[in-house]
Amino acid sequence: MTGYLVRRTAQAIVVVFGVVLLTFLLSKLIPGGYARAALGQRATPLAIAQFNHQHGYDLPIYQQFWNYVWGIVRHGDLGFSYKYNQTVRSLIATKIPKTLVLVGLSTIFALVIAVPLGILQVIRRNKPVDYALTGASFVGYSMPAFLLGQLLILWFAIDLHVFEFEAPQASSVAGILADPRGWILPVFSLSAITIAGFSRYMRSSMMETLTEDYIRTARAKGASPSRVLFRHALRNALIPIITLLGLTLPAIVGGAIITETVFNYPGMGLLTTNAATQNDLPLLIGTTFIAAVATVVGNLIADILYAVVDPRVRYD
Amino acid sequence: MTAGSASEQRAPGAAPEPAGGEAQQQFGGGLTIQLVRVFAENRLAVVGLAIIVFAILFCWIGPLFYHTNQTDSQAALLHSIQNAAPSGAHPLGTDATGFDILGRIMYGGQISLEVGFAAAGIATLVGVLVGAVSGFFGGFVDTILMRFVDVLLSVPILYLLIVLAVIFSPSVEILILVIGFTAWLVPARLVRGETLSLRVREFVQAVRVMGGGGTRIVLRHIIPNTIGTIIVNATFQVADAILLLAALGFIGLGVPSPQTDWGSMLSNGVSYAFDGYWWEIYPTGIAIVLVVVAFNFVGDALRDAFEVRLQRR
Numbered sequence: 001m002t003g004y005l006v007r008r009t010a011q012a013i014v015v016v017f018g019v020v021l022l023t024f025l026l027s028k029l030i031p032g033g034y035a036r037a038a039l040g041q042r043a044t045p046l047a048i049a050q051f052n053h054q055h056g057y058d059l060p061i062y063q064q065f066w067n068y069v070w071g072i073v074r075h076g077d078l079g080f081s082y083k084y085n086q087t088v089r090s091l092i093a094t095k096i097p098k099t100l101v102l103v104g105l106s107t108i109f110a111l112v113i114a115v116p117l118g119i120l121q122v123i124r125r126n127k128p129v130d131y132a133l134t135g136a137s138f139v140g141y142s143m144p145a146f147l148l149g150q151l152l153i154l155w156f157a158i159d160l161h162v163f164e165f166e167a168p169q170a171s172s173v174a175g176i177l178a179d180p181r182g183w184i185l186p187v188f189s190l191s192a193i194t195i196a197g198f199s200r201y202m203r204s205s206m207m208e209t210l211t212e213d214y215i216r217t218a219r220a221k222g223a224s225p226s227r228v229l230f231r232h233a234l235r236n237a238l239i240p241i242i243t244l245l246g247l248t249l250p251a252i253v254g255g256a257i258i259t260e261t262v263f264n265y266p267g268m269g270l271l272t273t274n275a276a277t278q279n280d281l282p283l284l285i286g287t288t289f290i291a292a293v294a295t296v297v298g299n300l301i302a303d304i305l306y307a308v309v310d311p312r313v314r315y316d
Numbered sequence: 317m318t319a320g321s322a323s324e325q326r327a328p329g330a331a332p333e334p335a336g337g338e339a340q341q342q343f344g345g346g347l348t349i350q351l352v353r354v355f356a357e358n359r360l361a362v363v364g365l366a367i368i369v370f371a372i373l374f375c376w377i378g379p380l381f382y383h384t385n386q387t388d389s390q391a392a393l394l395h396s397i398q399n400a401a402p403s404g405a406h407p408l409g410t411d412a413t414g415f416d417i418l419g420r421i422m423y424g425g426q427i428s429l430e431v432g433f434a435a436a437g438i439a440t441l442v443g444v445l446v447g448a449v450s451g452f453f454g455g456f457v458d459t460i461l462m463r464f465v466d467v468l469l470s471v472p473i474l475y476l477l478i479v480l481a482v483i484f485s486p487s488v489e490i491l492i493l494v495i496g497f498t499a500w501l502v503p504a505r506l507v508r509g510e511t512l513s514l515r516v517r518e519f520v521q522a523v524r525v526m527g528g529g530g531t532r533i534v535l536r537h538i539i540p541n542t543i544g545t546i547i548v549n550a551t552f553q554v555a556d557a558i559l560l561l562a563a564l565g566f567i568g569l570g571v572p573s574p575q576t577d578w579g580s581m582l583s584n585g586v587s588y589a590f591d592g593y594w595w596e597i598y599p600t601g602i603a604i605v606l607v608v609v610a611f612n613f614v615g616d617a618l619r620d621a622f623e624v625r626l627q628r629r
Contacts, residue, residue, distance in 0.1 A: 018467030030483050142555065142608035144562040144579060147601055150586045158590060254472030258563055276478050277568050288479055292471040299470070 004307060012300045019292045023285050024068050030281055033057060037281045038082040078289060079282035081275075088286035092268060096290070097173050099267035102186060102260070103252055107245065110191035110198055115241070117195070118202025119234065122210070125203075137196035145255055149189040149262035156185060167265035183265075190259040194248050201244055202237065209237040239310050246302025250295050354621040361617030367610035371603070375425035384419030389574045399593050409595035411581070412588055413574075417595060420581060421603055427577040428604070431492050431561045432611075436553035438496025443503025444546055448534045450504070451511025462508070469501050474563060481569040488571050491564065495557050503549045510542045544622030551615035555608045562604065578604040 030037060035051040043051075052058045056067055071077035078088040121130045140148075157165035168175065168182035176183060209215065210233055218232045260269030268287055275283040355361055385391055392414035400410040408417040450461040468476070480494045514520060515538065523533050539546075562579025564570050570580040578600050585596030 014463065015466050015470055018463060019470060022467055022471065026479055026483070138609050138612055139605060142559075142605050142612060143601075144559055144566070144582065144604060146563065146566040147582050147586075147597070147604075150589075150597075151601075154589060250470070250472040254474035257474050257478070258566065261567065272475065272478065273567050276482050279482060281479075281482065284479055284482060288471060288475040291475050295472060296470045 001307065005304060008300065008303055012296050015296050016293055019289060019296070020069055020072060021065075023289045023292075024065055026288075027281070027285050028061075034079075034282060037279060078286040081280055081283040081286075083275075083278045083280040084283070088283050091271065091283060092286060092290055095266065095268040095271050098176060098265070099253075099256055099260070099269060101173055101176060102183075102190060102265060102267055103256055105183070105187045106191040106252060107194070109187055110194040111241070111245075113191070114195045114198030115202055115238070117199040118206060119229070121199065121203045122206040123229070125207070133199065137200055140192050140196035143192075145189065145193055145258045146262050148192055149186070149259055152185050152189055153262070167260075167263040169264075169266060186259050186263040186265050189262070190252065190255055193255050194252060197248060198241070198244065202241065205237040205240050206233060209233045212236075239306070242302050242306045242309065246299040249298040249302075253291050253295055351621045355617050358617040358620065360613045364610035364613030364617070367606055368614065371425060371607050371610075372429065375422045375429060378422045379419065382419060382422070384416040386415055386419055386423040386576075387574050389413050389415075399588060399596070401593075402595050408599050409593070411585060411596055415574075417599060420576065421578070421600055424576040424578050424581050424600070425603065425607075427488060427571055427575060428558050428561060428579070429607070431488065431495065431577065432554040432558040434492040435495035435499060435557040435561075436550050438492065439499035439553050439557075440503055440546060440550040441500075442497065443500035443549075444507050444539060444542070446500065447504040447507030447509075448511050448538050448542070451508035452515050452530065452534050452538055454512075458508075461504075465501050465504055468498070473498055473560070477560060477564060478567065478569065481564055486564070486569050486571065488575065491561060491571065495560050499553055499557065499560075503546065503553070506545050506549055507539075507542050510545055511538050514538050514541055544618075548615055548619045548622060551611055551618060555611035555615070558604065558608055558611075 027034065032048075033052070034055070034057065035048040036043065039047055039051060049058070056064060059067070076089050078092070080086075081088050081091055084091055117133055121133050124130050153165045156162045162181075163185045164179075164182040166182065167186050168179040170176050170179065215228060215232055218228050223232070256267065257269035257272050259265065260267045261273045264270065268290065272284060272287045272291075274280070275287065396406075396410055396414035396416075398410060398412055398414045400406055400414075402409045406416050406418070408421070410416055411420065446461055446465075450458045476498050477494060480498070481491070484490050484494065486494075511534075515533075520533055520537055523537055528537075558578070561570065561577055562582065565577055565579030566583040570583075571577050573580075576584075581600045582597055582604070585593075585600065589597040
């Protein structure tokens with residue numbers, strides 16, 4: 001187990017290093033480099049040369065890469081946003097807690113909805129309820145996320161006045177949480193992408209578990225159907241969900257861009273959209289880096305949890 | 317068994333799953349027919365296929381009969397009413413520029429479907445090649461390629477897409493390339509997995525004994541045997557690409573105006589829908605959901621059809 005932990009963590013570190021390399025290469029793909037992005041299309045060659053010299057962009061490429069890596073390792077330096085006139089690090093740092101709240105709440109919400117739905121579909125399999133839910137999850141999966149968010153605004157905020165049409169704008173996390181009328185719609189619309197996948201997965205995972213020998217043993221002992229379902233099948237069927245959580249993390253983190261933009265939720269996703277529309281490449285590459293690192297860490301946690309929870313899996 | 321004839325038999329039909337040796341014998345040459353039968357038994361899949369065929373006809377044949385101006389915004393602004401409700405002249409009303417929405421769904425659908433198919437094609441081609449090479453040659457090549465895939469997979473795809481779309485200002489061609497080159501990771505992993513189990517099988521050893529080189533084995537024996545996985549995944553890729561293009565359109569990185577796609581139409585229409593102009597989102601929304609659902613139905617059914625265990629019911 002310890003060996004597995006060490007190896008898995010080492011692998012995650014390699015991937016993070018790869019992400020550093022990838023984001024560095026992306027910044028080198030920009031036509032004209034950061035200089036053009038910062039100074040605009042009409043900048044004189046002299047100004048560009050000065051800019052490049054000042055920021056060390058005229059050094060040999062391996063030197064630049066080393067400076068980039070060292071900057072990140074030493075003081076989390078992700079560059080400078082010329083549009084906001086602030087370091088990318090400080091811009092992102094204030095937004096991360098808010099996005100974590102959104103992503104965390106959505107994940108919990110998705111599980112709370114999807115697991116019972118999956119079980120319901122197993123109990124009523126091939127009955128109208130099963131078909132209806134399968135159909136609904138197909139539609140949920142097939143709808144552009146921004147469309148769902150905006151339809152929710154249209155129906156529940158503008159027509160029915162049940163919820164706010166905009167996310168809470170409070171500057172603190174506590175302030176955001178204090179306003180459920182504001183955050184329910186964004187949380188629901190972000191979790192909708194995953195609810196569809198989770199419940200389908202839960203359904204098939206449960207079906208598969210029900211064919212196991214130990215289920216037949218439990219039934220033969222005379223355990224009641226509900227006891228077999230919840231005590232024997234559900235616990236084992238839940239295990240793969242941990243892996244699925246890790247795997248869907250990129251989709252949720254990416255989906256937060258859309259959700260935050262639809263609801264004007266002041267997190268990292270909205271910051272990303274603004275960076276994209278304003279051509280703020282240092283900021284955009286910075287948020288991409290953070291999103292990728294968050295995904296790697298999330299996956300690492302999911303894998304370790306899996307190893308802890310499932311004693312049948314032994315990694316030697 | 318000569319290498320050539322073996323792959324000719326396998327190539328058009330659908331190749332068995334790694335564990336499907338006996339099933340292959342059982343069905344012999346009728347594998348394709350079997351496949352069609354399992355597919356056709358699934359009513360949802362037939363409906364899905366019908367929707368896709370209809371959408372293609374609607375978007376490309378439709379404009380031949382239903383003439384509308386979709387490219388000249390100047391003329392649209394001058395000569396038609398903006399945000400007009402559905403009427404005889406405009407069955408689905410007009411948008412904020414004055415473009416006829418029914419015609420615009422055809423026009424935007426062309427681009428959505430084009431990007432969907434082309435990006436899925438690129439993703440599949442790149443993914444299959446990388447996966448097969450990685451799995452077949454193993455060792456150092458495999459380690460490097462798979463670490464590369466790990467790194468790219470850890471970046472949420474929407475982030476990567478946005479960065480690339482901002483760096484290379486979007487046009488239809490750029491969007492196809494950008495989506496295609498971010499979406500090949502999953503097929504690469506799938507094909508690598510299958511290749512790992514295929515490369516130790518007897519028929520591959522036989523080709524090797526007969527002197528077939530690595531390139532020949534990969535292109536004529538390994539890849540044709542993963543065709544089931546490839547086709548199923550490609551179907552889902554089309555659906556995903558249409559949705560990714562829509563997401564980019566929403567952020568403002570979609571196809572440049574006056575060109576449009578379903579996603580851009582929706583994100584433009586939504587603010588007007590808040591004013592009660594429902595026709596600016598519902599018809600387009602229904603179109604995109606129907607088509608994406610259809611591709612998912614077809615993909616699911618194809619997966620069942622290729623699944624040998626289910627064929628033996």
